Amino acid sequence: MTGTKPTAMTGTKSRAVTGTKPGAASLGVRRLANRLLAIFVALVVWYLFASGPGSSSGFPTPLESFRSAVGLAETGAYWSNIATSVETALLGLALAVLVGVPVGLLIGANEHVRRSTQLLLDFGRTVPAIALLPLLLLLFGATRDLGLVLILVSAVWPVVIQTSYAVGEISPQLRRVARAYHLTRWHRLRHLVAPSMFPFVFVGLRIAATISLLMAISSEFLGGSDGLGYALLQAMQINDTERAFVYSFTAAVLGLLLNLFFVLLQRRVLWWHPSVRKGGAA
Incomplete structure (x- = not known):
């Protein structure tokens, strides 16, 4: 048996x-x-x-848009505009991360500071960055700096808020264990704060990445600097609806690809997290 x-x-x-x-x-x-x-x-x-x-x-049909897209794809200016917009968006996102993560760490590390700055954070994230465009145009003109500043003041808020929230939500038991073992500040940051912070920060990164691309194209469209936004403006000025639609569709695809990139990056970096592992927490 x-x-x-x-x-x-x-x-x-x-x-x-x-x-x-x-x-x-x-x-x-x-x-x-x-x-x-x-x-x-x-x-x-x-x-x-x-x-x-x-x-x-003059709204184009799918076939007309496809033909226009094929024609644009054969030109170097189309790819140059894409590269310019993506580069501006990524540079602005990098600035938002470099500013947002340290500020979020400082705010989240202290309960009193976190409560004191709550109103300021709520106010800052609700102010539309486009409203600052006339002032920024006077200061920077139709340059890439205009787009970078516009991205910074728009995309920094999700990074700051998610980082501060992540640090503030670290378990008090873990903090006591770190103190009991006399861990240095660097080891606390590496082994305690970073693993708890990364899942929240990646959410802020994905939001900030979408905002960065949106602000980059908006600054090009409204400010007149090179990129997809300016190409879209030129197409609209000559009433070329097919080309304008292709540029708009291209911007949407870029946003989708950028979000997909950060999703894959999150799975790569946070392979150990229950939300990423296959089978969840089991």
Whole structure:
């Protein structure tokens, strides 16, 4: 009897494993089919609108936009504008991180400071950065510096808030353990603060990255500096709706790719965290 048990268990496990694979595969196929169906429906709605109510304003059909996109992709100016906007967004995001993380650490490390600055943080994050554009134009003109400052004053708030919240939420028990073992400030930061802070900071980074790209293109559009925003403005000024639509769609795709990049980076860095590991906390 004992000799038959492993055989029965092995058979049960093999049936369970083989039974889960088709289910997982069918789930992936269904998800892919649903996404393709959603894209198809969106294209149909787009075509119906462009052929109907939007035809009077020159709204392009999907096929016309695709042809325009192919034509733009063959030019060096198109890729140069993309590179300029992405570079500005990433530089501004880097500045926001360099400023936001240390400030968030200082605020979150002290309960009194955190409560005292709560009103200031709430006020700062609600002020629209675009409202500062006329003043920034006077100070910096239509240059990349305008975009960088605009990104900084917009994207720094999610980084500061998420960092300060993460530091403030560190367990008091962990703090007492660190004091009991006489850990140095560097070891506390590395082994206690950083692991607790990273999951929150990555959320702020993803929000700040989207804001950075939005502000970079907005500053180019309103300020007149080189990039996708200025190319979009030029296309609108000559009433080239097909090219304007392609530039707008390009900006949307860049935002999607930027968010995907930080999602993958988060999985790479936080592989140990329950929210990232396969199977969750189990």
